[in-house]
Amino acid sequence: MERNLRKSFWVIMFSLVLTFVSCSEEKGPTPLENNPNGPGMVENITIENLSGKVKLTYELPDNQDLLYVKANYKLENGTEMEVKSSYYNNSMLLEGFAGGKEVNVKVTAVNRSEKSSVAKDITVSPLLAPIYGVFNSLETSVDFGGIRIKASNPTKENIALLVMTKNNTGDWEALRNSIYTSTDIINKNVRANAGSFESKPTQFAIVVRDRWLNVTDTLFTEITPLFEEKIPVSNYRPLRLDNDPASYPENRVEYLWDSQFGWPRVWVTLRSNPVPKHTVTMDMGTSARISRIHIWDYLEGGNYYYLGSMRKFRIWGIDSTPNQSGSLAGWTLLGDYTAVKPSGLPYGQQNNEDFLTAQAGVDYETRSDVNVRYIRIECLESWDGNSYMALSELLIYGKVN
Template identity: 55%
Template structure:
């Protein structure tokens, strides 16, 4: 009986201890040291004003306990910024400025106990942010089913080129097809619009939410049509690739079968013959807008693989109005393309994203600056197996034969 009483007493005591400690306020991470003496200040601060940025150089304080330098400033749009640099550096880059206005920057030295020095305040005067040069370079022009946009982004900034139209309430709102890029040369078409005059508004925004003025433009999209496959005819030039005997013919490129293997086009798996070529006549001279291509689907182990074996990974489209012996010097390069697998999975592995993308096919745009042509060639540079033979399910040709 006594033993049970003692055990009960210990249980009560232990419960009280756990209760007391659990009621204590939780304390977050704290510095391992407790040095409350502020470090010295940075000295000899120099300022280099750059487009939308500022580079600071300084002399570090002579303090063995120094951990880092921090600069704090506020952007023109009210965003508070903080940039840190380790004690191994004597410079830092401050970003996000809209530019053309003076801002104050406070610089602190911080020790290992997170104790800060007194601030050193400098005035900076950053140059105009790169978005304004991009904005001034914008050119818009009609394109098939929409608008062509060109702009220069020489410093390869991460920007959004927002394209807007008015909603039912009469307010401008960005389109889902707005452009998000860091490319140095912006050249993109927005399509899917009716061929009547369309009003657009464009602004450039950077990742700190600085925005330019608004460019207003009216564009009348060009008409495009799917070229009738019934008017297309197969051709064979001397350097066209050999086909797989009894399995395929050039007409299988445009016979209307988009996903079945028996409706697909194959070239022979001959090695060391160079890139494989196929040629056909689209029926009449046409100003091309795009080719819509479906990848060949390889049936493997009860599933379909679309980024596999002879399915094209990189290719070129060529055009001409007169036939020759196949020498490509007599043909116009209409475009060069690289196909990417949405999932990024290794070769032989594909997920539902790959399946959906492949079953929808993809557009391969042709610049409106290219000439109208009647004859087309596809040149397979590399397939997914690393070879040069090709396997294509279907090709549709879009353009305007009246331009």
């Protein structure tokens, strides 16, 4: 009996030692296979130099346990890059180059035991990155309260047009409302962080940057923004003309300038209303030449560019008291617009740029050579293909007479 107990004691102790050793040697996940020999080299690499990119096409080594091919390289700005491509593919795309210089790349095959082949050294010569084409297409001009920037981005790259002005200490500082986009045609007014720039000579500096932090040279320009002010909201009044459609009972026209967003403090007309084109009319309370109307669409269930938000619409203005019938005779067309979803995604879909653009509201520039006091917005087509309208807020800018 004593011998059995002694034997059991040593069995238990031996098991504990094995357990301790096993635990102490555990080093996390390890390859399922243990082939100490690396695969053969990647051969016959074909190099296609593209704008800011390089496409590699190659022959895979004949190894049963090949897992992937990887390329290691350093961008011109010093960033270390590694790209992997499955053994199912015989090509890979290397991105992030500024371009215009030769770059060394190491191409390696790796097996399922994470053993690498001898690296194949190649030299690539990517063409200049798309940001340089965008930079070369830059056009600037004077605009109300700011600077107008136009540029072409034909490959729809994710880029930033950083617009800088000098701060109080004389240093260049990027405006918070610089342009971040992936659209092909860029046409935007950039104003001061706190609103409009003063109508005095102002120096601007503009650079184009991509998501790999490649940056172009700087475009310097001096512009005197056109004078612009916000038409005082305290003077706004609703004006109901005979053919203006009914809204939901909870909504009021004056909610369009109360600085509150979300139901019910919005303006949404009834879809069932028989009027072919839905309108809303307001009195600014003063005669002015207006430069733009800033419109915030109604956020419906987390979606913009949706349901009754206006996709195609017109803005009208008149200085004298309008005809109560709602006839547009005597009104001046201030602008004909089509709202644009930056991503171009199908109806009901939006990306982050779409959401942020709509959340910030959109400026719709107007004809500014006529005096107007009354404003009428006419919805031609909502995003769901009807003509009812859904608006959250609006503000009007220009110069009071």
